[in-house]
Amino acid sequence: MRGRHADAAAYGLGVLDDPAEFETHLRGCARCRDRVAGFIPVTGALAEAVRLSYLPAEGGAPRRGKPPGPLLLLALGVTVTALCAT
Amino acid sequence: MEAPGRESRGQVGSGSSATAVDPGPDRREDLVPLLYKDFRATLFSQVLALTNHDRQWTEDVVQETMIRAWQHSDTLEREPGMLRGWLLTVARRIVIDGWRNRRVRPQEVALDIPENAESADRADSSLAALTITRALSELDAKYQSVIYETYLAGNTVRQAAEILGIPEGTVKSRLYTAMRQLRKALGEVTVR
Numbered sequence: 720m721r722g723r724h725a726d727a728a729a730y731g732l733g734v735l736d737d738p739a740e741f742e743t744h745l746r747g748c749a750r751c752r753d754r755v756a757g758f759i760p761v762t763g764a765l766a767e768a769v770r771l772s773y774l775p776a777e778g779g780a781p782r783r784g785k786p787p788g789p790l791l792l793l794a795l796g797v798t799v800t801a802l803c804a805t
Numbered sequence: 806m807e808a809p810g811r812e813s814r815g816q817v818g819s820g821s822s823a824t825a826v827d828p829g830p831d832r833r834e835d836l837v838p839l840l841y842k843d844f845r846a847t848l849f850s851q852v853l854a855l856t857n858h859d860r861q862w863t864e865d866v867v868q869e870t871m872i873r874a875w876q877h878s879d880t881l882e883r884e885p886g887m888l889r890g891w892l893l894t895v896a897r898r899i900v901i902d903g904w905r906n907r908r909v910r911p912q913e914v915a916l917d918i919p920e921n922a923e924s925a926d927r928a929d930s931s932l933a934a935l936t937i938t939r940a941l942s943e944l945d946a947k948y949q950s951v952i953y954e955t956y957l958a959g960n961t962v963r964q965a966a967e968i969l970g971i972p973e974g975t976v977k978s979r980l981y982t983a984m985r986q987l988r989k990a991l992g993e994v995t996v997r
Contacts, residue, residue: 725974725981726977727981728977728980728984729962729976729977729980729981731984732952732955732956732984734955734961734962735961735962736961757988758988760933760988760991761937761988761991762956763930763933764930764933764934764937764991765941765952765956765957767930767931767934767937768937769957770934771931773938774938774957776959
Protein backbone atom coordinates (compact mmCIF):
# COMPACT_ATOMS: atom_id res chain seq x y z
CA MET A 720 0.00 0.00 0.00
CA ARG A 721 1.95 2.97 -1.24
CA GLY A 722 1.33 6.46 -2.42
CA ARG A 723 -2.12 7.64 -3.35
CA HIS A 724 -3.78 4.29 -2.88
CA ALA A 725 -3.29 4.47 0.88
CA ASP A 726 -5.51 7.55 0.93
CA ALA A 727 -8.68 5.59 0.18
CA ALA A 728 -9.54 4.83 3.80
CA ALA A 729 -8.83 8.35 5.00
CA TYR A 730 -10.89 9.70 2.14
CA GLY A 731 -13.74 7.33 2.97
CA LEU A 732 -13.68 8.63 6.53
CA GLY A 733 -13.62 12.21 5.32
CA VAL A 734 -10.40 13.05 7.16
CA LEU A 735 -8.02 13.80 4.30
CA ASP A 736 -6.48 17.23 4.40
CA ASP A 737 -6.83 17.64 0.65
CA PRO A 738 -9.70 15.47 -0.59
CA ALA A 739 -9.85 17.26 -3.93
CA GLU A 740 -6.37 16.05 -4.76
CA PHE A 741 -7.35 12.46 -4.08
CA GLU A 742 -10.54 12.84 -6.11
CA THR A 743 -8.39 13.74 -9.09
CA HIS A 744 -6.57 10.47 -8.56
CA LEU A 745 -9.85 8.61 -8.13
CA ARG A 746 -11.07 9.59 -11.56
CA GLY A 747 -8.28 7.61 -13.12
CA CYS A 748 -8.01 4.72 -10.63
CA ALA A 749 -10.75 2.11 -10.65
CA ARG A 750 -9.13 0.15 -7.85
CA CYS A 751 -9.26 3.14 -5.53
CA ARG A 752 -12.88 3.76 -6.46
CA ASP A 753 -13.61 0.17 -5.47
CA ARG A 754 -11.71 0.65 -2.23
CA VAL A 755 -13.60 3.81 -1.34
CA ALA A 756 -16.91 2.18 -2.20
CA GLY A 757 -16.00 -0.78 -0.02
CA PHE A 758 -15.47 1.51 2.96
CA ILE A 759 -18.86 3.19 2.68
CA PRO A 760 -20.68 0.62 4.86
CA VAL A 761 -17.92 0.92 7.48
CA THR A 762 -18.23 4.69 7.64
CA GLY A 763 -21.99 4.32 7.76
CA ALA A 764 -21.77 1.92 10.69
CA LEU A 765 -19.32 4.21 12.51
CA ALA A 766 -21.66 7.16 12.01
CA GLU A 767 -24.57 5.12 13.31
CA ALA A 768 -22.50 4.01 16.31
CA VAL A 769 -21.78 7.67 17.08
CA ARG A 770 -25.43 8.58 16.65
CA LEU A 771 -26.43 5.88 19.11
CA SER A 772 -23.64 6.95 21.49
CA TYR A 773 -21.93 3.58 21.29
CA LEU A 774 -18.83 5.50 20.29
CA PRO A 775 -17.72 8.86 21.61
CA ALA A 776 -17.33 11.75 19.21
CA GLU A 777 -15.77 14.98 20.33
CA GLY A 778 -18.31 17.77 20.15
CA GLY A 779 -21.13 15.57 18.93
CA ALA A 780 -21.10 14.28 15.38
CA PRO A 781 -17.67 13.81 13.83
CA ARG A 782 -16.54 16.63 11.70
CA ARG A 783 -16.43 15.32 8.22
CA GLY A 784 -14.15 16.39 5.47
CA LYS A 785 -15.54 17.44 2.17
CA PRO A 786 -18.16 14.86 1.27
CA PRO A 787 -17.79 13.04 -2.02
CA GLY A 788 -18.82 15.32 -4.86
CA PRO A 789 -21.51 14.46 -7.38
CA LEU A 790 -18.95 13.42 -9.98
CA LEU A 791 -17.41 10.90 -7.65
CA LEU A 792 -20.77 9.62 -6.48
CA LEU A 793 -21.64 9.09 -10.10
CA ALA A 794 -18.38 7.25 -10.63
CA LEU A 795 -19.06 5.12 -7.57
CA GLY A 796 -22.69 4.63 -8.47
CA VAL A 797 -22.38 1.22 -10.04
CA THR A 798 -20.37 -0.21 -7.18
CA VAL A 799 -22.59 1.30 -4.51
CA THR A 800 -25.72 0.04 -6.20
CA ALA A 801 -24.17 -3.37 -6.42
CA LEU A 802 -23.31 -3.26 -2.71
CA CYS A 803 -26.81 -2.24 -1.77
CA ALA A 804 -28.29 -4.96 -3.91
CA THR A 805 -26.38 -7.76 -2.29
CA MET B 806 -43.29 -7.43 6.18
CA GLU B 807 -46.70 -6.99 4.75
CA ALA B 808 -49.51 -9.33 5.64
CA PRO B 809 -47.36 -12.15 6.95
CA GLY B 810 -49.05 -15.47 6.72
CA ARG B 811 -51.36 -14.21 4.03
CA GLU B 812 -51.44 -17.58 2.34
CA SER B 813 -54.56 -19.45 3.25
CA ARG B 814 -53.76 -22.62 5.07
CA GLY B 815 -56.55 -24.53 3.42
CA GLN B 816 -55.28 -23.93 -0.08
CA VAL B 817 -51.97 -25.66 -0.19
CA GLY B 818 -50.48 -25.64 -3.62
CA SER B 819 -52.92 -23.14 -5.11
CA GLY B 820 -50.93 -20.12 -6.13
CA SER B 821 -48.56 -20.04 -3.20
CA SER B 822 -45.83 -18.38 -5.18
CA ALA B 823 -45.22 -15.45 -2.85
CA THR B 824 -43.35 -17.39 -0.20
CA ALA B 825 -40.15 -19.32 -0.54
CA VAL B 826 -41.37 -22.15 1.62
CA ASP B 827 -44.73 -23.72 1.09
CA PRO B 828 -46.82 -22.71 4.10
CA GLY B 829 -48.62 -25.98 4.43
CA PRO B 830 -50.58 -27.26 7.41
CA ASP B 831 -47.32 -28.10 9.17
CA ARG B 832 -46.11 -24.52 9.24
CA ARG B 833 -45.17 -24.68 12.86
CA GLU B 834 -43.45 -28.01 12.66
CA ASP B 835 -41.56 -27.34 9.46
CA LEU B 836 -40.22 -24.05 10.72
CA VAL B 837 -37.78 -25.44 13.25
CA PRO B 838 -35.71 -27.54 10.81
CA LEU B 839 -35.76 -24.63 8.38
CA LEU B 840 -34.47 -22.28 11.05
CA TYR B 841 -31.77 -24.63 12.21
CA LYS B 842 -30.65 -25.73 8.80
CA ASP B 843 -30.59 -22.39 7.05
CA PHE B 844 -30.12 -19.76 9.70
CA ARG B 845 -28.62 -21.14 12.87
CA ALA B 846 -24.96 -21.03 11.86
CA THR B 847 -25.22 -17.54 10.42
CA LEU B 848 -27.14 -16.28 13.40
CA PHE B 849 -24.66 -17.82 15.79
CA SER B 850 -21.65 -16.10 14.20
CA GLN B 851 -23.47 -12.80 14.09
CA VAL B 852 -24.63 -12.97 17.68
CA LEU B 853 -21.15 -14.06 18.75
CA ALA B 854 -19.84 -10.71 17.58
CA LEU B 855 -22.37 -8.95 19.81
CA THR B 856 -21.85 -10.93 22.98
CA ASN B 857 -18.14 -10.33 23.31
CA HIS B 858 -17.60 -13.87 22.03
CA ASP B 859 -19.35 -15.40 24.98
CA ARG B 860 -20.29 -18.73 23.44
CA GLN B 861 -22.66 -19.83 26.16
CA TRP B 862 -24.53 -16.54 26.09
CA THR B 863 -24.58 -16.68 22.30
CA GLU B 864 -26.05 -20.16 22.46
CA ASP B 865 -28.76 -18.92 24.81
CA VAL B 866 -29.55 -15.94 22.57
CA VAL B 867 -29.81 -18.12 19.47
CA GLN B 868 -32.00 -20.58 21.33
CA GLU B 869 -34.27 -17.81 22.61
CA THR B 870 -34.49 -16.34 19.11
CA MET B 871 -35.52 -19.70 17.69
CA ILE B 872 -38.15 -20.11 20.39
CA ARG B 873 -39.62 -16.72 19.63
CA ALA B 874 -39.64 -17.49 15.93
CA TRP B 875 -41.46 -20.71 16.69
CA GLN B 876 -43.97 -18.84 18.87
CA HIS B 877 -44.63 -16.49 15.94
CA SER B 878 -44.61 -19.22 13.34
CA ASP B 879 -48.21 -18.67 12.30
CA THR B 880 -47.49 -15.16 11.13
CA LEU B 881 -43.79 -15.32 10.39
CA GLU B 882 -42.64 -14.39 6.92
CA ARG B 883 -40.88 -17.34 5.31
CA GLU B 884 -39.10 -15.41 2.60
CA PRO B 885 -35.41 -15.95 3.52
CA GLY B 886 -34.35 -12.30 3.45
CA MET B 887 -37.28 -11.20 5.59
CA LEU B 888 -36.90 -14.10 7.97
CA ARG B 889 -33.21 -13.44 8.38
CA GLY B 890 -33.92 -9.77 9.10
CA TRP B 891 -36.56 -10.73 11.65
CA LEU B 892 -34.25 -13.20 13.40
CA LEU B 893 -31.42 -10.69 13.53
CA THR B 894 -33.69 -8.01 14.92
CA VAL B 895 -34.97 -10.31 17.64
CA ALA B 896 -31.49 -11.60 18.46
CA ARG B 897 -30.11 -8.09 18.66
CA ARG B 898 -32.85 -7.06 21.08
CA ILE B 899 -32.18 -10.07 23.26
CA VAL B 900 -28.47 -9.22 23.35
CA ILE B 901 -29.10 -5.57 24.12
CA ASP B 902 -31.53 -6.48 26.88
CA GLY B 903 -28.94 -8.94 28.13
CA TRP B 904 -26.32 -6.23 28.41
CA ARG B 905 -28.84 -4.01 30.15
CA ASN B 906 -29.99 -6.70 32.53
CA ARG B 907 -26.47 -7.32 33.68
CA ARG B 908 -26.76 -3.97 35.39
CA VAL B 909 -30.42 -3.83 36.38
CA ARG B 910 -33.02 -6.31 37.48
CA PRO B 911 -34.51 -8.64 34.91
CA GLN B 912 -37.43 -7.18 33.06
CA GLU B 913 -39.98 -8.26 30.57
CA VAL B 914 -38.76 -7.77 27.04
CA ALA B 915 -41.09 -6.04 24.66
CA LEU B 916 -40.83 -7.71 21.32
CA ASP B 917 -41.57 -5.73 18.26
CA ILE B 918 -41.52 -7.26 14.87
CA PRO B 919 -40.30 -5.19 11.95
CA GLU B 920 -43.36 -4.00 10.09
CA ASN B 921 -41.60 -3.38 6.84
CA ALA B 922 -38.27 -3.28 5.11
CA GLU B 923 -37.54 0.16 6.48
CA SER B 924 -37.62 -0.90 10.11
CA ALA B 925 -35.62 -3.98 9.19
CA ASP B 926 -33.05 -1.64 7.69
CA ARG B 927 -32.98 0.36 10.88
CA ALA B 928 -32.46 -2.80 12.86
CA ASP B 929 -29.67 -3.79 10.52
CA SER B 930 -27.97 -0.43 10.89
CA SER B 931 -28.20 -0.68 14.67
CA LEU B 932 -26.69 -4.12 14.49
CA ALA B 933 -23.95 -2.77 12.26
CA ALA B 934 -23.31 -0.01 14.81
CA LEU B 935 -23.02 -2.52 17.62
CA THR B 936 -20.77 -4.73 15.56
CA ILE B 937 -18.46 -1.93 14.50
CA THR B 938 -18.18 -0.73 18.09
CA ARG B 939 -17.21 -4.19 19.21
CA ALA B 940 -14.83 -4.70 16.31
CA LEU B 941 -13.14 -1.36 16.94
CA SER B 942 -12.53 -2.25 20.56
CA GLU B 943 -10.84 -5.45 19.46
CA LEU B 944 -8.42 -3.79 17.05
CA ASP B 945 -4.79 -3.43 17.96
CA ALA B 946 -4.30 -0.19 19.94
CA LYS B 947 -2.33 1.49 17.16
CA TYR B 948 -5.22 0.97 14.76
CA GLN B 949 -7.83 2.08 17.27
CA SER B 950 -5.91 5.24 17.97
CA VAL B 951 -5.90 6.44 14.37
CA ILE B 952 -9.68 5.97 14.10
CA TYR B 953 -10.19 7.82 17.39
CA GLU B 954 -7.80 10.64 16.58
CA THR B 955 -9.21 11.24 13.10
CA TYR B 956 -12.83 10.37 12.59
CA LEU B 957 -14.05 10.39 16.18
CA ALA B 958 -12.00 13.34 17.39
CA GLY B 959 -12.80 15.35 14.29
CA ASN B 960 -9.19 15.76 13.17
CA THR B 961 -7.67 15.48 9.73
CA VAL B 962 -4.84 13.07 8.99
CA ARG B 963 -2.28 15.83 9.43
CA GLN B 964 -3.66 16.90 12.81
CA ALA B 965 -3.85 13.30 14.01
CA ALA B 966 -0.26 12.70 12.90
CA GLU B 967 0.88 15.61 15.07
CA ILE B 968 -1.13 14.44 18.05
CA LEU B 969 0.10 10.86 17.75
CA GLY B 970 3.66 11.87 16.86
CA ILE B 971 3.80 9.66 13.78
CA PRO B 972 4.16 10.49 10.06
CA GLU B 973 1.04 11.27 8.04
CA GLY B 974 1.77 8.30 5.80
CA THR B 975 1.68 6.03 8.82
CA VAL B 976 -1.67 7.45 9.89
CA LYS B 977 -3.04 6.74 6.42
CA SER B 978 -1.71 3.22 6.18
CA ARG B 979 -2.95 2.40 9.67
CA LEU B 980 -6.34 3.83 8.81
CA TYR B 981 -6.37 1.63 5.76
CA THR B 982 -5.57 -1.49 7.77
CA ALA B 983 -8.08 -0.52 10.46
CA MET B 984 -10.83 0.10 7.93
CA ARG B 985 -10.18 -3.19 6.20
CA GLN B 986 -10.43 -5.06 9.48
CA LEU B 987 -13.61 -3.20 10.44
CA ARG B 988 -15.04 -3.94 7.05
CA LYS B 989 -14.27 -7.61 7.48
CA ALA B 990 -16.00 -7.65 10.87
CA LEU B 991 -18.97 -5.84 9.41
CA GLY B 992 -19.13 -8.18 6.46
CA GLU B 993 -19.83 -11.02 8.82
CA VAL B 994 -23.08 -9.44 9.94
CA THR B 995 -24.13 -7.49 6.88
CA VAL B 996 -27.31 -9.15 5.83
CA ARG B 997 -27.97 -7.30 2.63
